[in-house]
Amino acid sequence: MDLVPQVVANLEVEEGQAEKGVGAILMALRMVVDKPTFEKVKAAVPNHESYMGRALMSTARTGEMIGVMGPAALMAGLSAAGFKKDDVPRLGRIVTEFLRPGNRRRGVRRSGAPPSGGRIARQTW
Numbered sequence: 001m002d003l004v005p006q007v008v009a010n011l012e013v014e015e016g017q018a019e020k021g022v023g024a025i026l027m028a029l030r031m032v033v034d035k036p037t038f039e040k041v042k043a044a045v046p047n048h049e050s051y052m053g054r055a056l057m058s059t060a061r062t063g064e065m066i067g068v069m070g071p072a073a074l075m076a077g078l079s080a081a082g083f084k085k086d087d088v089p090r091l092g093r094i095v096t097e098f099l100r101p102g103n104r105r106r107g108v109r110r111s112g113a114p115p116s117g118g119r120i121a122r123q124t125w
Contacts, residue, residue: 003045011087016054020081023048023055026094028074044099047074055081095112 001009007018026048030038042048055077094100 002115003095004047004051006085007091009093011083011090013082017082019047019051019054021055021078021091021125023051023053023083024074024077025092026075027052027055027057034070 003022004018005013007013007022008015011018013021021047026045029041030052033041045051067118075085075088078091079085083091
């Protein structure tokens with residue numbers, strides 16, 4: 001199952017809202033991981049550009065600041081996309097589990113910690 005349908009099914013949100021939420025997380029990832037890592041993310045999420053564009057459009061100027069401002073801006077972007085604070089950890093888990101190698105074939109598990117214990121390497125490119 002693709003990423004957006006998994007978000008829709010697990011969080012019971014509309015497809016457009018799921019696309020914006022995924023896009024906001026992808027924009028944040030783009031700013032904090034190195035280029036080779038983000039290339040793998042892009043390969044795993046074929047519609048990444050569309051999702052990131054939807055997130056930018058929904059958050060206006062806030063969306064551009066997600067990577068620079070950190071978690072507060074990401075939370076603002078997800079809030080603008082319509083996600084409640086309580087749903088953000090679940091959304092993050094769904095996205096990170098989807099991006100783990102091998103999980104795209106099996107689908108998202110409903111539990112588990114994000115890769116690397118929640119820590120993300122800083123961008124180096």
